Amino acid sequence: MPLLKTLCKKMLIVCAIATVLLWSIGWSDMIGGLLFGAVIGFVNFFLAGKDISRTADNVLTGCKPGNAKKILVGFFLRYAILALAFLIAAKYDALAIPSFVIGLLMVQGILYWEYLWGSK
Numbered sequence: 001m002p003l004l005k006t007l008c009k010k011m012l013i014v015c016a017i018a019t020v021l022l023w024s025i026g027w028s029d030m031i032g033g034l035l036f037g038a039v040i041g042f043v044n045f046f047l048a049g050k051d052i053s054r055t056a057d058n059v060l061t062g063c064k065p066g067n068a069k070k071i072l073v074g075f076f077l078r079y080a081i082l083a084l085a086f087l088i089a090a091k092y093d094a095l096a097i098p099s100f101v102i103g104l105l106m107v108q109g110i111l112y113w114e115y116l117w118g119s120k
């Protein structure tokens with residue numbers, strides 16, 4: 001849970017800085033896509049963590065009936081959410097696709113930053 005709190009705080013900071021920068025250089029039409037992508041990326045990261053935890057529990061305790069189905073449904077749910085988000089970003093002009101993709105990958109960028117240069 002501390003990782004989620006830390007990640008959420010850093011994402012809020014990065015989103016706030018990116019919003020101010022985009023607005024100040026006149027690219028305010030990119031802000032919606034960036035924020036939408038960041039939210040979807042965070043939800044995807046959270047759901048992936050739950051799937052990994054559930055899978056690890058199955059490996060350690062033995063697979064119980066129905067757990068494999070839950071893992072598979074969770075896996076496809078994450079990709080369905082991503083596909084739906086891409087369709088929404090493609091449909092609405094207020095959500096620019098390049099900034100949506102950047103927002104979506106923001107979680108991974110922050111995690112790599114923390115791994116390489118974060119506090120040890």
